[in-house]
Amino acid sequence: MSAPSRRLAQITAHTVNTGNIVKLSSSAAPDQRSRKYYRQFLPIQTRWSDNDQYGHVNNSIYYFYIDTVVNNYLIDKCDLQPQSSVSPIGLVVSSSANFYQPISFPAVVEAGLAIVKIGKSSVTYKVGIFERGKEQASVVGGFTHVFVNAEDRRPISQLPSAMKQGMEAILVN
Template sequence: MTGQARLAQVARHMGTKTPSATAAVAKPPTFRDRSNYKYFLPIQSRWSDNDNYGHINNSIYYFYIDTVVNEYLIRNCGLDPNDTTKTRPIGLVIASSANFYAPASYPNLLHAGLSITKIGRSSVTYRVGIFEGDKQEASMVGGFTHVFVDPIHRRPVSALPESMKSGMLTLLVEQAADDEGKKAKQ
């Protein structure tokens, strides 16, 4: 059975029309361009970041994501990881992802671009692009979602503190467009 025949069979099952072989398929955005990010942090790659194949190991990119997000939160949103009063919320990662497009390697200086794509009642979703040197396209695009919780009971906060939220709003890039789309569907 050809690919087109399988698509037709699935479409019949789902009650939808089959896309033609020549129909243009919209590719999802990759957010690889530097212009997709509002904040940048230089990160020096290390010898130990490289793997046996001569490029930065995939798992290391998660350290870079964590570094740029938390550095921004500490400097601009009042996050205090050493808060002994246990009165400020802490962020717990509930989801993460990474897509790899081009290898990066030691000893290059990397730039971690950061934007926020969604701010909820107690959650925030970050998008991070890792750029090698002055390249315009990211080698990797990923991110994660934090849920901010009470540091003692580990339950989501009822609302993000205003001081934290105001720092986050400067990086917000897509929520307005998403909200418009939701309104149009209603």
């Protein structure tokens, strides 16, 4: 037996199924896979080239969808001006995604957006990727932006008020 298999067997032998089921109260926050968790939605048409050799959207493509819904919201609702030399620049400092169900072309996905944390110069987004009309996300991902000065790339001292106001509109608790 290999070392990893032996270790897994040891761990399994020491676990005990208590049979206890923890129920969340109705006041618990909605699950991040639930459509109800998200505050803003953007439909995105999948493309033939999004599919991989297995016939479903490749995992790397979901990061494009996540980036698209975030930046669309920042430009439309938060006064982000990407071509401006005075507008702060959002640099991604961390990202993640969890995959639950495949999606395939020619599906239309709906990218749901919520903000989970607003700092002085940083913002953390959560994005659910839903196949149109479905209640549970196929993918839940997100990332954290640190907004920096365009010239020296140092974090800004505070988010511009119009930007922060737009972000607060989709902040979840």
